[in-house]
Amino acid sequence: MSENVAIIGTGHSRFGTRRDVNIAELCWESMKPAFETANLEPKDIEFFVVSNAGMWSSEAAVPALMAEYADLAPKGSMRVEAACASGSAAIRVGYTAIKSGMADIALVIGIEKMQESPNPNVIELIGRFGSYFWEFENFGLTFPAYYALHGTAYMMKYGATEEDFARVAVKNHYYGAKNPYAQFQKEIDIETVMKSPYIAWPFKLFDCSPITDGSACVILASEEKVKELGIDEKIWILGQGVGTGTANLSRREEFTSLASARYAAEQAYKMAGIDMDDPIKYLDGANVHDCFTAPEIIAYEDLRFCKRGEGYKLIREEQTYIGGKIPVNIDGGLKSKGHPIGATGVSQAVEAYKQLLRKAEPGRQADINKGVWLAHNVGGTGHYTYVTIYGLEKEVKG
Amino acid sequence: MSENVAIIGTGHSRFGTRRDVNIAELCWESMKPAFETANLEPKDIEFFVVSNAGMWSSEAAVPALMAEYADLAPKGSMRVEAACASGSAAIRVGYTAIKSGMADIALVIGIEKMQESPNPNVIELIGRFGSYFWEFENFGLTFPAYYALHGTAYMMKYGATEEDFARVAVKNHYYGAKNPYAQFQKEIDIETVMKSPYIAWPFKLFDCSPITDGSACVILASEEKVKELGIDEKIWILGQGVGTGTANLSRREEFTSLASARYAAEQAYKMAGIDMDDPIKYLDGANVHDCFTAPEIIAYEDLRFCKRGEGYKLIREEQTYIGGKIPVNIDGGLKSKGHPIGATGVSQAVEAYKQLLRKAEPGRQADINKGVWLAHNVGGTGHYTYVTIYGLEKEVKG
Amino acid sequence: MDKMKEQVMKNMEELGFPVIVDEKSGAMQWVDMRELRLRYIISIENIKPFYEGLKEGKLMGTKCKKCGRVFFPPQKDCPSCLDSDMDWVELKKEGTLETMTVVFVRPPSFGQYDPYPVAIAKLDDGPRILAWYNGDPQQVKPGQRVKVQVSRRREGYLMYELAPL
């Protein structure tokens, strides 16, 4: 058993429409740099976890596919899925594998090749990720629509506006433009968002994260292994919380917050030793799950970056830009970097590694003073939430 | 962190064609007795894992579905999949969650509602669980066909016959007839098998496990929790190994054995402290993955119950019946009990619990002298293998 | 899609394979020859009274005989009591709208419909309900009162919907 678990290597594919590669090649694009940064070879991996939602892509047995393609056979593996939070679920499985002593080095690869299916099919498939029988079959809910029901409730309750939502997109495109791995490397303004066509009112095209192909990879190691290998560049997993929400939105108490996210945040803060009443004090920055614009604002509140009902003010006042109270999604977020379902949570871990080790590209490097980064990764519409805390040191500073 | 992890409650649905229940109801059928045997309520569960391959069934977000239906929200969850070994993968996730200290009580539910799709679709979908692009797309391999390639190789190399394969079916139906949860509760003879129509030569209908709806559930607890709750009836997880095989069969070295299974067995034996040269000495019995008849014989060899090439003699001599060298699949196995993909590995754990605690139905209770049971669970065609060792005591007897 | 199929047929003849060249990237793509059609058959055996009620314009839920907990959507089992002894109860079909959206980009399986509004309402009896909103979304105000009614779908079947009260 290992007291602590570190990320010792990372890799990230270019996100976007990737018709130039197949699934295995796309995985390899992030696995190779992960091996290189960890200074390891495939044979060093003792266990690996694949995060992949699949359905829209051809290969069902991605762990076996990569066991073959990347010489990981006969090492053990599995695929994990928690909708859009699959990547964080996979990190949990890798983390507990090491912490429990079942492995000393584990690899986590998140991959999604969404564009092996035409867009309409993808829209259909994501819509099925809630309650199929009660909410999809008869009412044709889509993923934007499920979140739009939250956006509307939020506007109605707190007086936020569609322009406030648009501000999230503007920020995330601003940083995405500086991220060479992002799907959209282009700044936009509020007008761009406001003038784009409605997808699910009140969300317009530019409120929505895109359909994305991509992969991201991290290699985890036990504290003993970190010492043995003499690893300099690493970050530690300080805490993780996970919560589950009801399948039916109609079985929830409110739509201005995600209960699973609040629950996951509490657990993660507790485990990492972060004061729940003022987490910003401990954090250099965060990635939150901005599959749409409004959910980023709700995430500020669920993570206690501000009080309930005040999240829209944070973005209005540009407090989540670098230089503000807490920089959020300065890799472009799902919105501009792209959202390859299974890869997203792992991509957030790669970003934590880059930010904390001051390896982010010019113009999007946060000030690292506290050495702690947070990743908030939601599956479905709060059906699953994983909150993970990463740190340069093994403990947060008090 | 917990030194040891126990199964403290189990439940098992009736396996078969279950048009009388939907997915949530089918899950509940095994969850309820699991809560009852553990003397716990849903609120006591800290983390839960769903094993489900899905695709052929409507609800994609089964963890969220059960969070709602069974009052498990807001506790954390994920879905894991390793094809037909998904159930054992889920047990691994539950086990490491507890051993790592992330939870003290975890629930693992394996579920498959295969008959939400017509049989031809299920046949198509299972066939896609190898290398989609190289072996399915152009050559239309089916799941029976992938294993038949192993059966043929085995017959050609060792001189086993189709009748030898049939003997496995006869044994497993013999015990399935005594298992009230089995899909087929009817004995058969060699002639029944030999006269049944070919599915994928040399496999005939009665060489094949059926398409099954079913669920199985186990509740895991840390050693501290077992003490705290004063749990009498429990079994311990003594070891688990997992291996992965290549996606393409054409990338393997041989077809008379599964490399992933040999690798997983070695790990499991090592972890449990079982002598790899004579594992039978330590075991009261085993469940092996008899999705088809020949793979049971190959499993005998991969698990070192006998030498390579001698597995067919074990069944010829009826050594895997109760009273023989080692009873195998005396719950009917996948062949007669049924094979609801995601539930199978969990069902094996339930059987280990029943056998070791002497709760098996009349006529199918093994003699329990050593207090150790083995479960061998293969996903795809050796794409994944999990081998798990369960014991009445925390350590095997030397 | 039809254009793609044509191109695939043409390339199969000329190049020998079911391939297309992606217009944007110029990358060669194999077009899968194995179409998969999925359509599920879902047991409603234990919620038949819900549909019998709906046919008569009623909205039915289940109620645990032991603890009195009401379930909508109806459940066969009560996780509070680990018990399955349920009554079917009629829910009052009035409530208050809590949130809504209008689905502009529809899944292909809803392609026959124009953009449809969806709302969630809290019924006066307690449970919430999600359904299509048969009314003008522009006119919806916070606190909007709604009723549950049954209408026949374009597909030919009966389903509940929400409408302004």
Next chain:
Amino acid sequence: MDKMKEQVMKNMEELGFPVIVDEKSGAMQWVDMRELRLRYIISIENIKPFYEGLKEGKLMGTKCKKCGRVFFPPQKDCPSCLDSDMDWVELKKEGTLETMTVVFVRPPSFGQYDPYPVAIAKLDDGPRILAWYNGDPQQVKPGQRVKVQVSRRREGYLMYELAPL
């Protein structure tokens, strides 16, 4: 299936819902109105030479320039070297059959074919290959020599197959 569709239409009118009663169990089933059709578009951009070769009757694999490892099916990347500098090499199209089966119960997407034999052979050059076996399965003996040949499929495209030598 067609019979089921008819029954669903009839029940939709009479009972109000797209349901059928399961014949064996008598249990009521909802028949999904949202058919999903999946057909994948798979990048072959990095293995184009394989298809160019196949069209000329050649079987091509990749070979790592650094370590000489040969890949079939062809891979773009060599995990031994963490390198992607590959040569395309022609594989000798002869080998020895190692195992076989005959697929009697076919997936619906192969429904147009009669039962087909599938074999795995070890090529003399080292790699193994899985393909349909164009020959009499009854005549196959251990050690059977085979060749790789290219034929046109009923679907209209070219594909490799194994045949007795």
